[in-house]
Amino acid sequence: MRTAAGRSQRTKTLSTVELTQVTKSYPNGPRALDEVSLTVPRGSFIAVMGPSGSGKSTLMHCASGLDIPTSGRVVLDDTVISELSETRRTELRRKRVGFIFQSYNLLPSLSIADNLTLPLRLANTAPDKDWLRTLIDRVGLADRLAHRPAELSGGQQQRAAIVRALVARPAVVFADEPTGALDLRSARDVLDLLREMVHSLGQTVVMVTHDAAAAAHADLALIMADGRIVDTVHAPTAADLARRVTELETE
Incomplete structure (x- = not known):
């Protein structure tokens, strides 16, 4: 993966996320990220793997604007988010970032239909009904919209969470262990x-996972250790990824 370079905020690029020399440090502890640079191309599916404590979650938090780096530069959809206030980062995330979590994070008191459009309501934005219908049809939930989350299987709930993440047409979706609770x-x-x-809709997905079989679905896998990207695997296989992570854990 090529090193990210500085870009103008006003020029549309071929990348969705760029990190340049990003470091994240916490008091009385080692660096969670150590001068990480990477570029996430638009329309790509990237998996991030590594041993526990390698920096996977911190990378996602800084790349998505949930946290800011101690030093370095983060650009998301041509906006330098590492220089924004918390309020501005929150506004940008609502409009340009989707999230998928292991625990689904659907509100139990709302119907599936209301859960799907919740991000739009929070952003005071009307849904694109044709786009919403396209997503619902793609995930096969048309007959479950009136149900509450507890009435759906885990897989169906995660499908609903995927629609919710995509409903605002985000520049990028960050998935944090999206299959961790599923059979x-x-x-x-x-x-x-x-x-x-x-591949069909041109969505950009960055997935953090410990599961080599899950990461093998991505176009590219990044292997992290000690806050750095130590390996990049194109067209990854589960066996290769599992072996590489095991080697890092025993080094």
Whole structure:
């Protein structure tokens, strides 16, 4: 993966996220990120793997604007988010970033239909009904919209979470262990769906996972250790990724 370079905020680029020499430090501890530079191309599916404590989650938090780096530069959808206030970062995330979590994070008191459009309501934006219908049809939830989350299986809830993440047409979706709570079949279905969204709809997805089989669905896997990207694997296989992470854990 090529090193990110500085870009003008006013010029549309071929990348969705760029990190340049990003470091994140916490008091009385080692660097969670150590001068990380990377570029996430538009329309790509990237997995981030590594041993526990390698910096995977911190990378996602800084890249998505949930946190700011101690030093370095983060550009998301041509905006330098590392220089924005918390209020401005929150506004940008609502409009340009989607999130998928292991725990689904659907509101139990709302119907699936209301859960799907919640990000738009928070941003005071009307839904694009045609786009919403396209997403609902893609994930096969048309007959579940009136149900509450507890009435759906785990796989169906995660499909709903995917629609919710995509409903605002975000520049990038960050998925944090999206299959961690699912059985093998549901996990495979969700990963196939994410891959379809990338290849059919041009969505950009960055997925943090400890699961080599999940990461093998991505176009590219980044391997992290000690706050750095130590390996880049194109067209990854589960066996290769599992072996590489095991080597890092035993070094």
